[in-house]
Amino acid sequence: MTSNGIRDKVAIVGMGCTxxxxxxxxxxxxxxxxxxxxxxxxxxxxxxxxxxxWLGTMGSGVSGLTLSRPLKLGxxxxxxxxxxxxxxxxxxxxxxYAVASGxxxxxxxIGVEKLKDSGYSGLVVSTPAGDGTAPPLTAPxxxxxxxxxxxxxxxxxxxxxREVLTRIAWKNHRNGALNxxxxxxxxxxPETITQATKIAGNLGVFDCSGVADGSxxxxxxxxxxxxxxTDKPLFLKAVSLVAGPGRGPLDPSYxxxxxxxxxxxxxxxxxxxxxxxxxAEIAMAEVHDCFTPTELVLMEDLGFSxxxxxxxxxxxxxxxxxxxxxxxxxxxxxxxxxxxGASGLRMLFECWLQLRGEAGERQIATVASGRTKALTQNLGxxxxxxxxxxxxxxxxxxxxx
Amino acid sequence: xxxxxxYAAYVPAGRLARQAITQALGFGGGxxxxxxxxxxxxxxxxxxxxxxxxxNQYDYTPTGIWLATTTPPYLDKTNATAVHAALNxxxxxxxxxxxxxxxxxxxxxxxxxxxxxxxxxxDLRDGVPGSxxxxxxxxxxxxxxxxxxxxxxxxxxxxxxxxxxxxxxWRVPGERHSQVWEERFGEIAYxxxxxxAWHRALEAAGLTAGDxxxxxxxxxxxxxxxxxxxxxxxxxATLVPNRIDSVGNTGTxxxxxxxxxxxxxxxxxxxxxxxxxxDGCHVQLWRVTADIGRGRAALPVQDTISSGxxxxxxxxxxxWRGYLARESPRRPEPERPAAPPSRRMxxxxxxxxxxxxxxxxxxxxPARVSLHTGSIDAMTPxxxxxxxxxxxxxxxxxxxxxxxxxxxxxxIDFEGGGRFPCELTDVDAExxxxxxxxxxxxxxxxxxxxxxxxxxxxxxxxxxxxxxxAQR
Numbered sequence: 034m035t036s037n038g039i040r041d042k043v044a045i046v047g048m049g050c051t052x053x054x055x056x057x058x059x060x061x062x063x064x065x066x067x068x069x070x071x072x073x074x075x076x077x078x079x080x081x082x083x084x085x086x087w088l089g090t091m092g093s094g095v096s097g098l099t100l101s102r103p104l105k106l107g108x109x110x111x112x113x114x115x116x117x118x119x120x121x122x123x124x125x126x127x128x129x130y131a132v133a134s135g136x137x138x139x140x141x142x143i144g145v146e147k148l149k150d151s152g153y154s155g156l157v158v159s160t161p162a163g164d165g166t167a168p169p170l171t172a173p174x175x176x177x178x179x180x181x182x183x184x185x186x187x188x189x190x191x192x193x194x195r196e197v198l199t200r201i202a203w204k205n206h207r208n209g210a211l212n213x214x215x216x217x218x219x220x221x222x223p224e225t226i227t228q229a230t231k232i233a234g235n236l237g238v239f240d241c242s243g244v245a246d247g248s249x250x251x252x253x254x255x256x257x258x259x260x261x262x263t264d265k266p267l268f269l270k271a272v273s274l275v276a277g278p279g280r281g282p283l284d285p286s287y288x289x290x291x292x293x294x295x296x297x298x299x300x301x302x303x304x305x306x307x308x309x310x311x312x313a314e315i316a317m318a319e320v321h322d323c324f325t326p327t328e329l330v331l332m333e334d335l336g337f338s339x340x341x342x343x344x345x346x347x348x349x350x351x352x353x354x355x356x357x358x359x360x361x362x363x364x365x366x367x368x369x370x371x372x373x374g375a376s377g378l379r380m381l382f383e384c385w386l387q388l389r390g391e392a393g394e395r396q397i398a399t400v401a402s403g404r405t406k407a408l409t410q411n412l413g414x415x416x417x418x419x420x421x422x423x424x425x426x427x428x429x430x431x432x433x434x
Numbered sequence: 435x436x437x438x439x440x441y442a443a444y445v446p447a448g449r450l451a452r453q454a455i456t457q458a459l460g461f462g463g464g465x466x467x468x469x470x471x472x473x474x475x476x477x478x479x480x481x482x483x484x485x486x487x488x489x490n491q492y493d494y495t496p497t498g499i500w501l502a503t504t505t506p507p508y509l510d511k512t513n514a515t516a517v518h519a520a521l522n523x524x525x526x527x528x529x530x531x532x533x534x535x536x537x538x539x540x541x542x543x544x545x546x547x548x549x550x551x552x553x554x555x556x557d558l559r560d561g562v563p564g565s566x567x568x569x570x571x572x573x574x575x576x577x578x579x580x581x582x583x584x585x586x587x588x589x590x591x592x593x594x595x596x597x598x599x600x601x602x603x604w605r606v607p608g609e610r611h612s613q614v615w616e617e618r619f620g621e622i623a624y625x626x627x628x629x630x631a632w633h634r635a636l637e638a639a640g641l642t643a644g645d646x647x648x649x650x651x652x653x654x655x656x657x658x659x660x661x662x663x664x665x666x667x668x669x670x671a672t673l674v675p676n677r678i679d680s681v682g683n684t685g686t687x688x689x690x691x692x693x694x695x696x697x698x699x700x701x702x703x704x705x706x707x708x709x710x711x712x713d714g715c716h717v718q719l720w721r722v723t724a725d726i727g728r729g730r731a732a733l734p735v736q737d738t739i740s741s742g743x744x745x746x747x748x749x750x751x752x753x754w755r756g757y758l759a760r761e762s763p764r765r766p767e768p769e770r771p772a773a774p775p776s777r778r779m780x781x782x783x784x785x786x787x788x789x790x791x792x793x794x795x796x797x798x799x800p801a802r803v804s805l806h807t808g809s810i811d812a813m814t815p816x817x818x819x820x821x822x823x824x825x826x827x828x829x830x831x832x833x834x835x836x837x838x839x840x841x842x843x844x845x846i847d848f849e850g851g852g853r854f855p856c857e858l859t860d861v862d863a864e865x866x867x868x869x870x871x872x873x874x875x876x877x878x879x880x881x882x883x884x885x886x887x888x889x890x891x892x893x894x895x896x897x898x899x900x901x902x903x904a905q906r
Contacts, residue, residue, distance in 0.1 A: 153764050181827050182827040
């Protein structure tokens, strides 16, 4: 398939992100105002300077009015879109293409989700009227299927696997502890993680991402205009989104140890960005750690680890904040929280801070050592039937690109 | 059309020890166990299970289904149609309910005997916690197949009824429990009907009590039944055990369960008498044919009873029966299944039929576009209900809504192709492993908005024969 990409044609020149978590203090409107204001401020713009808007939300509102009404936008194009947990990323992707097309000078991608007001545990997704035969599993249960399958395929003992999953949760909580916007700002002892009450399969409460409220936004302009707005823009190197045919729950050859959709989207993104050895070339990755086994499998699907050895790399600390390739230095979905429509843009927000050297206490060393690119990976759905998004951003224009 | 050509019984796997009732309440209960339908079983799913067992064994396509129960999941809407759909029968096969009392089961059999087809007798019986009714009741279903004399395993020599109007037991529609009049009254009221029906049946068949080899005497009236046994001059050696000790009285299906038990052991030319007390008395006399040897149920009643090894504790029993409300997960309740998609997908939802593309790749649920070839509408239907599968991976979902948490689910890879992730039932999550063999069973997933959501679940194949499996 053709995926020509828009390498170095679009730049991010401003971003904003609210605190994520139980925002009993704020409604959807409040959070949209907060993130959009921060984003235009950081680009030195007024809201009226933005030509068009892409709003991502899974269920916190319908239509462009969800944004235009609270912000009192004056007759501007506003698209509202949904792509499950990759919603925020897809809002960003569509906004980027609009800029690349030349249709607009400055656009906003913004994501929001208000999950906590429902009063339910976990994520609640409304489904169309059906025949009642869809498996009733919750998200943690669907992703917990990865654990026994991975162990069986690679001969990993239950105890070793527990250590791997605990390590991922421990790392992301540790990173989130340094993040003032994160939902959970506390380091969690490995024993606490390991001994937590089980939610689904072998997944305890600390293996699951935080159900949160939050919003994040980005201002995009054409790359050649970037320095008009900021000294430190991020250039979009690659952007890819694929929706799978739903093979996993259908095809006995799918073994629940990989996400085909992630492999596809990563391959396209690396090709667009000209990356051949991601583990050595990129400074950091923000990945979709909705549940701890997801992050493990993603390390292999994104090519950071060889198949079957991701678990060893996790245990060796390769993906720790001070490791070879920091993964989720902001705490990830695990401790930053996962307001669905906002999460993809939140991932980009961490790239924005880290590549610009503005991440404070959690600033990663790989940037100082000269790496200029960061990756975000965002997925929605379940193992074997999902949508996956991968983007690569960089702080420099590539020569000759 | 008067002949029996096959039969099958289903007693659900759950067992409640009556001592557990005594211990919990300080009264009631007693000795032995009663059979307990699982939280996802009702009289319709019990009927499907019994009917599937029968149709799996016998080369038989019923011309009709006559479903009898005192505990129908629906009124106004026919329950037999769900059984019909789960058995993948054609629209030309009749299906009707005979609902109300134990007598309804006899009417279903009379209809099947006269018109042909299959009578399915099914009940989940209940009582107020601590009552004798609760302890002595049981759950179970029996399918009886009627057809041509050439294939008969038993022929009916006589059938006679004595009808009486008197208050023995009754239940106003909408109420959960029967009320019963003082037992001594019923004992006397029944006696004349028992004598009348008994003698007329024997006379019609030209037999005497001494000619009988197996005698079934049952009814929900315990004293009346005991009186009948004493008064009819029956050789105690011929009495078919009533299974109250292990199963309990399964109401509409109970006489058929005992009849099936007798058929399991009967030899050619032996005579089986069936005496059923319900608003009078009904007596049937059957002669077993030479074909009984090849026509016996593949799973004898004794085996379906002794396979019931899933211990159900009393709080769980009360919760399953709706007497004990339990805290549910902080999750939304499931959606009521919608009528139009349920109808469009009836072959899947009820029949568990998948579709296979031109390469044979199986799609579950059935699809129009092939995953492998991309061809559109090149599918042929495939029946999956009878296929076993293996667990590819599995989980225990402690967050999902369930009538009996937690939800245990697995990705099942079916023999001959096809994969489907679905709920497991009658399962011990702790003993599950990748590669375990499962089979499909028709269950009620949940009820919402007055709609019962029927679909299929997988259960471990070994579950029915495993011993001492703990229920949690």
